[in-house]
Amino acid sequence: MSAQNTAHSLAATFDSPEATMPSLITRLTSGLGPRTIAMGAAAAFFACVLVPILHLALPAGHPLHLSDYFVTLIGKILCYVIVAVAFDLIWGYTGILSLGHGIFFALGGYAFGMYLMRSIGRDGSYHSNLPDFMVFLNWKELPWYWTGSDHILWAVFLVLAVPALLALVFGFFAFRSRIRGVYFSIITQALTYACMLLFFRNETGFGGNNGFTDFKRILGYSITAPEMRVTLFALSALMLLFTLFIARFLVTSKFGRVLTAIRDAESRVMFIGYNPIGFKLFIWTLSAVLCAIAGALYVPQVGIINPCEMSPANSIEIAIWVAVGGRGKLIGAVLGAFIVNLAKSWFTVSFPEYWLFFLGAVFVLVTLYLPNGVVGLWENILRRLQPKGER
Helix, strand or coil: CCCCHHHHHHHHHHHCCCCCCCHHHHHHHHHHHHHHHHHHHHHHHHHHHHHHHHHHCCCCCCCCCCCCCCCHHHHHHHHHHHHHHHHHHHHCCCCCCCCCCHHHHHHHHHHHHHHHHHHCCCCCCCCCCHHHHHHHCCCCCCHHCCCCCCCCHHHHHHHHHHHHHHHHHHHHHHHCCCCCCCHHHHHHHHHHHHHHHHHHHHCCCCHHHCCCEEEECCCCECCCCHHHHHHHHHHHHHHHHHHHHHHHHCCCHHHHHHHHHHHHHHHHHHHHCCHHHHHHHHHHHHHHHHHHHHHHHHHHHCEEEEEECCCHHHHHHHHHHHHHHHCHHHHHHHHHHHHHHHHHHHHCCCCCCCHHHHHHHHHHHHHHCCCHHHHHHHHHHHHCCHHHHHC
16 A cells, blocks of 8 residues: 555544544454454463373473473573564564663563562572662662562552653654654664663662572462462463554554555645554553563563663664564564574574574575565565466
8 A cells, every 4th residue: 555545544534534443443342253262262272271281290300291391492492482573563563673672571570580589588699688789889788779678569550660661751852853764763772772881780789780580489489390380371361462452453443454555655644634643652651561560570580680681782672573474464573573582592502602593594585585584585485376366
């Protein structure tokens, strides 16, 4: 669809008397056909029932047993997939390329990591109520911003509120100033790099370059227990399904048509009377919150969070996931995150020194020969297999 057609279609859609909230819900519900609902139910059953049975009930020597490594690896990748879907909302559907989205992922991880560090209690190396890194740095008491961090509900609030506030403030000034394109990308990259340098400093009270690690328990349960491992896996899977549902709701609604119009012709959207700032700010903040939730689920599964998660390279890697899978396609973000991270898990073990070269080569090849990613390649194959009369 051309930019002009997109803008005219947008105007016609919102000027229609049928453009009401009930019609949005009806349209979304009709889009979730039996096949989609069945796939979602099957995924939920696999994550919440089948994986726990195969991991907990079957002995380690059983051919169907799922190992600790498998559950942890896939749980970690599920968190990455949530980030990829959130990133696709702003890049694939709204045309906002962020090279600093890793900051929101890391902030969510740090917010929940504070609770995990407080949950250690006196079981740390120094047997103090303070986290070990504070004792090592000769801190005498907790900083004021650690107040309440021993309560999980406060930790959940911080996971949602801190990244949302940062995204809201940053996005408001950036979008109001009409910063876009490569300039917006550079500013987001500078933001995450500045935050990374800040968190590397010992006096900030976040563990310096070592970050948070050596977690013991969540809500009194051992964090390394098999039951907790599958619980975190199931929560990650359910959060991914919820993220996909929210994303589908948005991109198939009238709101989603505004986002697509902003991506294709922002000037025309403004010309027909819509202010894109509010739309961009909402989707930008929502994307940041989803990334933060993914970070909070990621940290207890991998057992560590440090400033390296904020590195610009990590944020660029998120963009590569979406590009490989196919931007502007929710399933593309899912496939891209799985493909790249599974390849990363294999390469960093077998050929660790060549991983970055491989990643760069993949991005170049996808950019040159697969501009629509894996999903676009699959669609082209299916189109060529169709009889000429059905194309």
